[in-house]
Amino acid sequence: xxxxxxxxxxxxxxxxxxxxxxxxxxxxxxxxxxxxxxxxxxxxxxxxxxxxxxxxxxxxxxxxxxxxxxxxxxxxxxxxxxxxxxxxxxxxxxxxxxxxxxxxxxxxxxxxxxxxxxxxxxxxxxxxxxxxxxxxxxxxxxxxxxxxxxxxxxxxxxxxxxxxxxxxxxxxxxxxxxxxxxxxxxxxxxxxxxxxxxxxxxxxxxxxxxxxxxxxxxxxxxxxxxxxxxxxxxxxxxxxxxxxxxxxxxxxxxxxxxxxxxxxxxxxxxxxxxxxxxxxxxx
Amino acid sequence: xxxxxxxxxxxxxxxxxxxxxxxxxxxxxxxxxxxxxxxxxxxxxxxxxxxxxxxxxxxxxxxxxxxxxxxxxxxxxxxxxxxxxxxxxxxxxxxxxxxxxxxxxxxxxxxxxxxxxxxxxxxxxxxxxxxxxxxxxxxxxxxxxxxxxxxxxxxxxxxxxxxxxxxxxxxxxxxxxxxxxxxxxxxxxxxxxxxxxxxxx
Numbered sequence: 001x002x003x004x005x006x007x008x009x010x011x012x013x014x015x016x017x018x019x020x021x022x023x024x025x026x027x028x029x030x031x032x033x034x035x036x037x038x039x040x041x042x043x044x045x046x047x048x049x050x051x052x053x054x055x056x057x058x059x060x061x062x063x064x065x066x067x068x069x070x071x072x073x074x075x076x077x078x079x080x081x082x083x084x085x086x087x088x089x090x091x092x093x094x095x096x097x098x099x100x101x102x103x104x105x106x107x108x109x110x111x112x113x114x115x116x117x118x119x120x121x122x123x124x125x126x127x128x129x130x131x132x133x134x135x136x137x138x139x140x141x142x143x144x145x146x147x148x149x150x151x152x153x154x155x156x157x158x159x160x161x162x163x164x165x166x167x168x169x170x171x172x173x174x175x176x177x178x179x180x181x182x183x184x185x186x187x188x189x190x191x192x193x194x195x196x197x198x199x200x201x202x203x204x205x206x207x208x209x210x211x212x213x214x215x216x217x218x219x220x221x222x223x224x225x226x227x228x229x230x231x232x233x234x235x236x237x238x239x240x241x242x243x244x245x246x247x248x249x250x251x252x253x254x255x256x257x258x259x260x261x262x263x264x265x266x267x268x269x270x271x272x273x274x275x276x277x278x279x280x281x282x283x
Numbered sequence: 284x285x286x287x288x289x290x291x292x293x294x295x296x297x298x299x300x301x302x303x304x305x306x307x308x309x310x311x312x313x314x315x316x317x318x319x320x321x322x323x324x325x326x327x328x329x330x331x332x333x334x335x336x337x338x339x340x341x342x343x344x345x346x347x348x349x350x351x352x353x354x355x356x357x358x359x360x361x362x363x364x365x366x367x368x369x370x371x372x373x374x375x376x377x378x379x380x381x382x383x384x385x386x387x388x389x390x391x392x393x394x395x396x397x398x399x400x401x402x403x404x405x406x407x408x409x410x411x412x413x414x415x416x417x418x419x420x421x422x423x424x425x426x427x428x429x430x431x432x433x434x435x436x437x438x439x440x441x442x443x444x445x446x447x448x449x450x451x452x453x454x455x456x457x458x459x460x461x462x463x464x465x466x467x468x469x470x471x472x473x474x475x476x477x478x479x480x481x482x483x484x
Contacts, residue, residue, distance in 0.1 A: 235306035238317075242305055242325035246332065261337070268336045276302075 030153025052101030059094035119148025413437030429483025436476030
């Protein structure tokens with residue numbers, strides 16, 4: 001029993017619980033944004049299937065990036081890079097979670113399952129294995145994979161891909177660079193030591209800051225448009241506009257008065273913004 | 284001074300109340316009051332979130348003077364527009380001119396007392412409006428008794444403004460530590476008063 005508990009303690013950091021929870025929340029928001037009668041059996045099956053698939057892809061990323069993580073100060077203490085969990089064990093865990101998650105998703109609904117699989121494929125194969133060490137533009141594919149849970153949730157509710165689902169996915173897609181580019185600015189030396197190309201190392205910090213600001217603004221605009229299309233109340237729309245204005249203010253400050261503090265504030269605010277926006281599109 | 288967990292909880296509660304007011308508390312009003320109150324409570328909400336993220340030290344930034352002017356000006360404009368029809372346009376002009384004057388006098392370096400006088404006049408008129416108008420209307424029976432809570436919120440916003448002014452004066456009567464300790468609670472109390480006042484007013 002103690003061995004299992006110890007193993008679970010080691011495995012927990014591998015699934016990046018905060019990031020996984022936020023992506024899971026986007027899936028739930030996507031489902032509930034349909035404003036249709038909730039099919040509770042499907043809804044409760046979405047949780048474990050989506051959770052397992054997201055967690056599986058995160059673990060597989062850690063399996064592939066073990067050598068990079070070991071070179072970076074930010075990640076060198078992860079159980080995979082510190083040797084507490086072997087590479088083979090990480091791979092087996094990631095595969096098990098992924099297969100069960102995607103399999104479950106396919107059983108719940110075919111199209112939903114395909115989108116969940118696409119998210120996993122874009123994240124592990126296209127982003128991590130193929131592009132991450134080759135080009136700084138890999139983050140676009142990381143963003144696309146991150147946008148899949150919200151699309152999957154909406155598809156599960158309405159049975160097809162619609163314009164609102166794509167808008168919601170775009171909002172998440174453009175929100176993700178705020179996260180990844182802020183990290184690449186904050187831990188530029190780490191990424192450089194690990195040989196991972198980033199926007200700051202390829203195009204300079206000013207371009208990276210502009211990209212953060214630009215993507216934040218586009219994320220807010222697409223979320224606002226999606227909210228209007230969903231048909232949220234006037235009060236909810238006012239709230240989204242206010243929160244978006246805060247995001248625009250910080251984005252402009254990042255460009256015109258750049259500092260590490262402002263960058264990190266934008267990153268944190270953008271995370272809060274996305275959490276609130278997800279809650280607001282739910283009826 | 285480090286922002287404590289209690290400060291964060293108080294600021295989050297302030298933000299959530301402001302969010303409630305924007306989303307639900309100001310429905311069924313005319314467009315101008317809705318816009319004015321959305322701006323006022325919106326600044327409060329975003330400021331609350333930024334204070335949680337950046338910490339209370341950010342209150343010492345020069346831009347805070349300008350941003351903190353928006354709340355009383357927008358609130359008082361909404362109140363005047365709702366309750367004193369004859370003063371709508373003059374007050375709208377005053378609010379716009381006052382805000383522009385505050386921006387200009389805080390952006391252009393000046394060694395005279397014009398920036399201080401500008402902020403005092405603008406804050407003073409807006410603050411007195413928020414404090415007295417709801418109380419007078421309630422006492423005269425022109426508004427429900429609950430509307431007086433907005434006036435109490437106005438008094439608290441005035442105290443908050445004074446504390447911020449002390450903080451930025453360089454010669455504070457109260458210590459920085461004291462001001463930063465009471466400010467989150469004061470912001471929450473002020474927002475509670477506004478929410479109650481608008482709900483029962």
